[in-house]
Structures are given as C-alpha cells and as structure tokens.
Amino acid sequence: MRTDPLFQPVMSEVRSTRTVSLSFNDQALEVPAGISVAAALLMSGINRFRATPVSESPRAPYCMMGVCFECLVDIDGVPNRQSCLIEVAEGMRIRSQEGARDLIFQPGDVQTAIEQTVEVQS
Amino acid sequence: MNDHFGGVVEAVDVVVVGAGAAGMAGAVALAGLGLQVVLLDEQGSPGGQIYRGITLAPLSRRDLLGAEYAHGNVLAQALASSSVRYEKGAAVWQVTRDHQVSYLRDGRLRTLQAKAVLLATGAMERPFPIPGWTLPGVMSAGAAQILLKSAGLAPTEPVVLAGCGPLLYLLGWQYLRAGVPIKALVDTTRPEDYWRARRHLFAALRAWPYLRKGLELMRSLRSARIPHHTGAEQLAIEGEEAATALTFTVAGKAHRIAARCVLLHQGVVPNIQFSQSLRARHVWDVDQLCFSPVVDPWGELDVPGMFVAGDGAGIGGAQAAALQGELAALGIAQRLGRVNAGQRDERAGPLREQLALNLRIRPFLDALYQPKEANRIPADEVIVCRCEEVTAGDLRKFVALGCAGPNQAKSFGRCGMGPCQGRMCGLTVTEVIAKARGVSAAEVGYYRIRPPIKPITLGELAGE
Numbered sequence: 001m002r003t004d005p006l007f008q009p010v011m012s013e014v015r016s017t018r019t020v021s022l023s024f025n026d027q028a029l030e031v032p033a034g035i036s037v038a039a040a041l042l043m044s045g046i047n048r049f050r051a052t053p054v055s056e057s058p059r060a061p062y063c064m065m066g067v068c069f070e071c072l073v074d075i076d077g078v079p080n081r082q083s084c085l086i087e088v089a090e091g092m093r094i095r096s097q098e099g100a101r102d103l104i105f106q107p108g109d110v111q112t113a114i115e116q117t118v119e120v121q122s
Numbered sequence: 123m124n125d126h127f128g129g130v131v132e133a134v135d136v137v138v139v140g141a142g143a144a145g146m147a148g149a150v151a152l153a154g155l156g157l158q159v160v161l162l163d164e165q166g167s168p169g170g171q172i173y174r175g176i177t178l179a180p181l182s183r184r185d186l187l188g189a190e191y192a193h194g195n196v197l198a199q200a201l202a203s204s205s206v207r208y209e210k211g212a213a214v215w216q217v218t219r220d221h222q223v224s225y226l227r228d229g230r231l232r233t234l235q236a237k238a239v240l241l242a243t244g245a246m247e248r249p250f251p252i253p254g255w256t257l258p259g260v261m262s263a264g265a266a267q268i269l270l271k272s273a274g275l276a277p278t279e280p281v282v283l284a285g286c287g288p289l290l291y292l293l294g295w296q297y298l299r300a301g302v303p304i305k306a307l308v309d310t311t312r313p314e315d316y317w318r319a320r321r322h323l324f325a326a327l328r329a330w331p332y333l334r335k336g337l338e339l340m341r342s343l344r345s346a347r348i349p350h351h352t353g354a355e356q357l358a359i360e361g362e363e364a365a366t367a368l369t370f371t372v373a374g375k376a377h378r379i380a381a382r383c384v385l386l387h388q389g390v391v392p393n394i395q396f397s398q399s400l401r402a403r404h405v406w407d408v409d410q411l412c413f414s415p416v417v418d419p420w421g422e423l424d425v426p427g428m429f430v431a432g433d434g435a436g437i438g439g440a441q442a443a444a445l446q447g448e449l450a451a452l453g454i455a456q457r458l459g460r461v462n463a464g465q466r467d468e469r470a471g472p473l474r475e476q477l478a479l480n481l482r483i484r485p486f487l488d489a490l491y492q493p494k495e496a497n498r499i500p501a502d503e504v505i506v507c508r509c510e511e512v513t514a515g516d517l518r519k520f521v522a523l524g525c526a527g528p529n530q531a532k533s534f535g536r537c538g539m540g541p542c543q544g545r546m547c548g549l550t551v552t553e554v555i556a557k558a559r560g561v562s563a564a565e566v567g568y569y570r571i572r573p574p575i576k577p578i579t580l581g582e583l584a585g586e
Contacts, residue, residue, distance in 0.1 A: 006278060006383055007276060011275075011300065012183070012300060013274035052509075057511070058205075061261065063264065065171055065268060066164060069546075074450065077385075085164060119270075
C-alpha cells in the first residue's frame with residue numbers, strides 16, 4: 001500500500017536523468033538508478049516492507065546498513081533479500097514478505113506426492 | 123588447496139574485510155609494503171558507512187555533507203590508484219582461525235586463503251529499545267544519514283531527532299544545510315552528564331578541532347531555533363501500523379510531538395560478529411558500555427595473524443580508524459617479513475602520535491553522551507529482540523526460571539535467533555540479564571556467534 005512518501009530528494013539534489021522501472025506488489029514504480037531497493041521504496045511511498053513471522057506486525061527499514069534485517073523483501077522470487085544492500089535494477093519484481101515464509105512445497109503438493117508414492121507402491 | 127567444503131581456494135597474502143576508513147587505509151598501506159591484498163566489501167562502492175557513497179555522490183551532496191565526509195575521497199582515490207584488488211558486493215560469511223575467508227559474490231561462493239586477515243568491519247548503532255521502536259517510520263539517525271549520503275533523500279515532513287551523541291547533532295546540522303525542516307531535537311543529555319564529563323574536558327581541549335566542530339554543530343542547531351528538549355526521559359513511540367508521535371517527559375512534565383518520522387540515536391558500538399565468531403577474547407568496556415575485542419598495539423587479536431582495525435576494536439571515529447588501519451598494516455608486514463621490527467616501529471611512531479591526538483576527545487564524548495540506563499535496559503513491555511519479538515519482560519521471566527546468559531535465552535524463547543543473528547539485541551540482552559541477575563555484563567557475556575555471518579542458502583553453499 002502506498003502512502004505519502006516518508007523520504008524525498010533534498011532540494012539541492014539534481015534529479016537523476018537515469019531511472020529504472022520496477023514493481024512492488026505488482027504496482028509499477030519509476031525510481032532513480034543507482035540507489036538501494038530500500039531507498040527506492042521509501043521514496044515511493046512504501047512505508048511497510050513486511051509483516052513479522054511471529055505476530056504479523058508491520059516493519060520497515062531501521063538501520064539501512066545490513067544489520068537489522070527489517071528491510072527483508074522478496075526480489076524476483078527470492079525471499080529474505082536485504083533491500084538496503086541491493087541496488088535497483090530494471091524490471092525487478094519486488095514483493096513484501098507477509099508473515100512466515102512459505103515452504104517450498106505447499107501442503108497440497110506433499111499430499112499429491114504421498115498419493116503418487118502410494119500409487120507406485122501398490 | 124581446498125576449503126572446508128571441498129571448493130577451490132585461492133592463496134593471497136592478506137585479505138581485508140570492509141572498505142571503510144580503516145579498511146581502505148589498511149589495504150592501501152599493505153599494498154604499499156609490497157603485499158598482495160584483496161579488499162572485500164559488501165557495498166557497491168567503497169567508503170563504509172562514514173564515507174558511504176563517497177565515489178558516487180554528486181559534488182552538491184558532498185558539499186552539503188561537510189568537509190569530514192569529503193575527506194573520504196582522499197582514501198578512495200588512494201585505493202583506486204593502488205594495486206589492491208577491491209571486490210565490491212562481496213558478502214563475507216565466514217572467517218576461520220586459520221585465515222580462510224569465504225564470501226558470496228554475484229551468487230557465487232569463493233574462498234581465499236590468506237597469511238593474515240585484517241577485519242575492518244567498523245561500528246553499528248547501539249540499539250535504542252523503547253516502546254514502539256519497531257514501528258515503520260522509526261529509524262536510526264545513522265539510517266537516515268545513509269539515505270542522505272547514498273540517495274540524497276531526507277524526510278518529507280518535519281522530522282524528530284531523539285537521543286544523544288555526535289552523529290545525531292551532525293545529522294541535524296546536515297539537514298539544516300539541506301533545508302530539511304526539523305520539528306524537534308529531543309535530547310536525553312542531562313546537566314549531570316556535563317558534570318560527569320568535565321573531568322575529561324582538559325584532554326578534550328587538546329583535541330580542539332573535534333571540540334570546535336561539535337560546538338559549531340550545537341550552535342547552528344540553536345541559532346536555527348529548533349525546539350530543543352534536554353533531559354528527556356520515558357521516550358516512547360505512538361502508533362498502530364506506523365509511527366504517529368513521540369512522547370516523553372522532561373522534569374516530570376509530559377510532552378507529545380506528532381511525527382511520521384522519528385530518528386533515534388544513542389551512540390555507536392563495535393561490530394564484533396567476526397571477532398566473536400573467531401572465539402577471540404573480548405572484554406566489557408565500562409566507559410563505552412559494549413564488548414570490544416582485546417588487541418595488541420598492532421590490532422592483533424589473541425588469534426595469531428588475525429588483526430582488527432577501526433571502530434570494530436573500540437569506537438574512535440573515522441580518522442583514528444584510518445590510522446589504526448595503517449598501524450595494522452605495519453604489524454602484518456612485519457609478521458610476513460616485509461619489514462623488520464625496527465622499521466615497523468620507526469614508521470609507526472608518527473602514526474601513534476596522531477592516533478593519541480585523535481583519541482583524546484573520546485573519554486569526554488563517552489562520559490557526556492553515555493546512553494541512559496532506561497534506554498538500554500527497558501521496561502517489561504518493550505521488544506528487545508525485534509526478529510523474534512522477545513520483550514524485556516520475557517527475558518526477566520527466563521532469568522527467574524534459571525536463564526543465566528544470552529545463549530540460554532535462545533533456548534528459552536528464540537531470543538537472538540532471527541535473521542539478524544542477535545546483532546540488534548545482543549547488547550540489550552546482556553544488560554537486561556545482568557541487571558536481573560544482579561551481576562556484571564562481563565560475567566553474563568555475549569551470544570556465541572557462529573558462521574554463516576551473512577545469510578547464505580544451502581544451494582549457494584552447494585555451489586548450485
């Protein structure tokens with residue numbers, strides 16, 4: 001969900017001519033090239049990066065230097081990426097992490113696998 | 123030669139971990155002494171946190187951030203014109219006692235076998251556990267400064283700065299220069315802190331450039347008429363889904379300042395993940411209220427061939443860090459036979475003089491901006507371990523059940539076992555347990571840190 005951005009470029013900043021297109025939860029964003037994913041999201045009005053696995057409380061970057069791991073997001077299908085340490089790239093698909101990470105195999109997949117195994121054995 | 127996982131290992135003379143002030147200066151000095159050096163750094167460009175983005179920042183931004191920041195370019199240029207092999211985007215996840223350094227770069231695992239290792243992993247901000255500090259909109263002042271250095275970003279709405287310490291006032295000064303409105307400076311410093319610090323004032327006066335800079339910062343904040351609340355206590359952040367206000371008391375009177383962005387700071391502490399993972403000896407620093415590794419005058423740990431330079435060995439600031447990097451380089455060069463002890467000591471002389479000069483300000487700063495106990499050892503309801511959402515009250519219950527230290531707290535309630543591996547809660551956990559048990563922080567000790575120091579997938583480990 002986008003709100004008014006918490007951060008914006010300072011006045012003396014020359015607007016970057018180079019931009020990259022990426023998406024956050026399927027929403028298209030245009031951001032300056034060369035900055036971190038976390039900085040790009042913060043200036044685009046993304047104020048909530050993830051929900052915690054324990055209580056699903058909202059979280060956003062705290063340290064911006066790779067220490068706190070609060071800025072974890074899913075980038076191009078890879079979960080738990082530290083967005084403060086990764087530079088934006090054209091076409092990046094970013095998603096917030098909601099609660100505990102999914103298992104690689106969904107419970108349904110396991111059920112199917114068991115049934116298939118049982119079929120093979122019988 | 124193979125690493126511990128059967129992968130191919132490249133032999134080099136020295137590996138330096140971290141391209142901040144200490145790492146850049148140390149690596150350049152080592153190369154100058156004829157050694158083959160690999161400098162590994164997690165960021166996309168050199169500078170560490172203090173000189174973050176120095177090689178990429180436009181001139182206008184460099185000017186705004188001040189002369190101390192711009193000085194980083196001298197080190198970065200020396201690095202660029204040296205024979206040091208600088209590898210950016212390298213996440214070092216393991217350093218062994220026998221000088222093997224394993225890292226992940228571009229999704230590939232690599233291992234170097236060095237004759238000596240220089241750890242220059244710097245500092246991190248001290249945690250600031252108060253009610254609501256996990257809410258979006260609450261960040262460390264250092265984080266906001268990194269956004270300014272690396273992306274030219276500042277808060278959209280008038281911001282509240284809270285806590286104490288040089289970095290907090292420096293950020294305020296930089297925001298003033300950038301035309302960023304500051305709603306309030308909520309300062310936890312009290313009159314008795316000046317009283318406590320006064321006995322170090324004479325030494326601090328001999329480090330006049332630092333003191334003058336600090337006085338200039340405070341004067342500019344005052345003349346900008348920013349509401350400055352001193353002696354603030356009982357700090358708490360209000361908000362449900364995000365921060366909406368900072369509340370606090372001054373001399374018993376309650377205050378509330380509405381803000382979507384609150385920046386917290388109460389000093390920096392050594393980042394000791396690697397020295398701890400090496401099982402090197404650490405001591406509790408009673409002045410800086412943190413654990414620091416024990417090093418000899420060249421920065422060598424009690425693990426032969428493993429050196430630490432810069433804030434990772436105790437907070438001294440950027441200029442001290444660069445000097446310590448050069449001193450460690452001399453110590454390593456002597457170890458590896460590039461210089462003899464006489465040559466080493468002769469070259470070290472002027473560096474040590476400068477270092478002593480730079481460190482004269484520290485006792486004054488440590489005494490004046492000592493973080494308040496209430497902001498280090500919080501009330502029961504405050505979250506200590508942000509990852510696993512363990513509160514100070516939970517920790518006190520663990521202690522009542524017989525939990526003696528941080529490592530046991532893990533099995534009592536997963537404290538320190540989330541993705542940050544205890545980086546954000548370690549000091550708080552030690553101090554909360556120490557207070558609850560009525561013993562010293564030194565006796566309680568710290569988490570036992572194990573590799574991987576940085577997250578790495580099993581697939582990456584398997585070389586897939």
